[in-house]
Amino acid sequence: MLFQNACGLDLSKDQENVPVSIHGDFNQADYPAFQYSPGNVQGPGCDVDPGELTLPGCSCLSQSCSAEGCCCLKTRGRAYDAAGLLLDGRHLTDGACCAPPVFECNALCACAEACANRPVGGGLRLRLEVFPTGKRGWGVRAPGRPIRRGEFVCEYAGEVIGREEAGRRQRSQGPGDNNYIIAVREHAGRGSVTETFVDPARVGNVGRFLNHSCRPNLAMVPVRVHSALPRLALFARRDIGADEELTFDYAGGGGRAGDASRGSRAFIEASRTDGLQRKACYCGAQNCSGFLPLDTSVLANSDGALC
Numbered sequence: 487m488l489f490q491n492a493c494g495l496d497l498s499k500d501q502e503n504v505p506v507s508i509h510g511d512f513n514q515a516d517y518p519a520f521q522y523s524p525g526n527v528q529g530p531g532c533d534v535d536p537g538e539l540t541l542p543g544c545s546c547l548s549q550s551c552s553a554e555g556c557c558c559l560k561t562r563g564r565a566y567d568a569a570g571l572l573l574d575g576r577h578l579t580d581g582a583c584c585a586p587p588v589f590e591c592n593a594l595c596a597c598a599e600a601c602a603n604r605p606v607g608g609g610l611r612l613r614l615e616v617f618p619t620g621k622r623g624w625g626v627r628a629p630g631r632p633i634r635r636g637e638f639v640c641e642y643a644g645e646v647i648g649r650e651e652a653g654r655r656q657r658s659q660g661p662g663d664n665n666y667i668i669a670v671r672e673h674a675g676r677g678s679v680t681e682t683f684v685d686p687a688r689v690g691n692v693g694r695f696l697n698h699s700c701r702p703n704l705a706m707v708p709v710r711v712h713s714a715l716p717r718l719a720l721f722a723r724r725d726i727g728a729d730e731e732l733t734f735d736y737a738g739g740g741g742r743a744g745d746a747s748r749g750s751r752a753f754i755e756a757s758r759t760d761g762l763q764r765k766a767c768y769c770g771a772q773n774c775s776g777f778l779p780l781d782t783s784v785l786a787n788s789d790g791a792l793c
Contacts, residue, residue: 502610509617521689531648540713543594550601562589570605571636578723588709605638606719607711621768624695626732633726642693642718644686652683652784668758699733701771737779
């Protein structure tokens with residue numbers, strides 16, 4: 487059942503800072519059954535609790551941390567400007583393969599919750615709306631609110647699962663089933679790869695309703711807040727108009743080009759595909775490939791052969 491507050495139907499059941507609304511006439515039978523969670527939860531094959539605090543905090547007693555006195559910014563680098571916008575433009579372009587990792591202040595930090603180094607850790611701030619798009623199913627937008635380039639929009643949150651579980655879930659799907667699993671691979675030097683698998687099919691947040699586009703307006707960036715386990719944060723790649731549908735590239739955009747020998751700089755591969763058969767893409771972009779991304783790497787054995 488959905489939660490209704492003074493603002494109407496709230497998809498998040500009052501678990502977010504702001505309600506997540508549903509546009510138009512709502513039919514419960516058309517709505518996918520899942521448990522709403524504003525953040526990641528531990529799933530099968532994951533030996534790390536996403537909510538566990540493992541990274542140290544700073545002792546700053548200011549409203550917002552400065553690079554001169556904050557140990558978080560000194561040791562991990564500054565990722566955001568004074569307004570909390572993502573500072574390194576490489577994360578928002580096809581040059582994301584060269585972008586440095588992003589760390590934020592966390593619950594162990596003494597700085598204020600309004601610190602500019604806490605946009606993802608602070609949770610959802612934009613009022614988002616889920617709406618029907620026709621052929622592409624449900625979509626997401628920010629009604630009446632333009633979004634600035636580099637602004638945090640929402641997480642792609644769900645169950646964090648292991649590789650074997652991700653493969654098992656993909657193999658169990660039928661041709662008409664939607665696959666929500668995102669596989670993010672971060673490369674930080676030759677042979678050093680960190681994999682994170684997030685599946686919001688059963689437990690997830692508003693991010694599960696975001697559609698694919700071959701020319702997306704959002705970029706997925708792994709952000710570390712409380713622990714070394716990244717949160718899959720979505721930021722505006724460009725200025726986005728009010729009521730414009732929010733989309734990201736299920737294939738990770740330019741981050742798939744991959745040169746795993748870039749020293750300590752990480753590059754990111756992200757992939758999600760709807761089913762194990764090629765499905766038509768209806769994003770409408772001029773550069774549309776005609777099909778949704780298809781990645782079968784999760785189904786591969788260690789020797790690269792498909793299971």
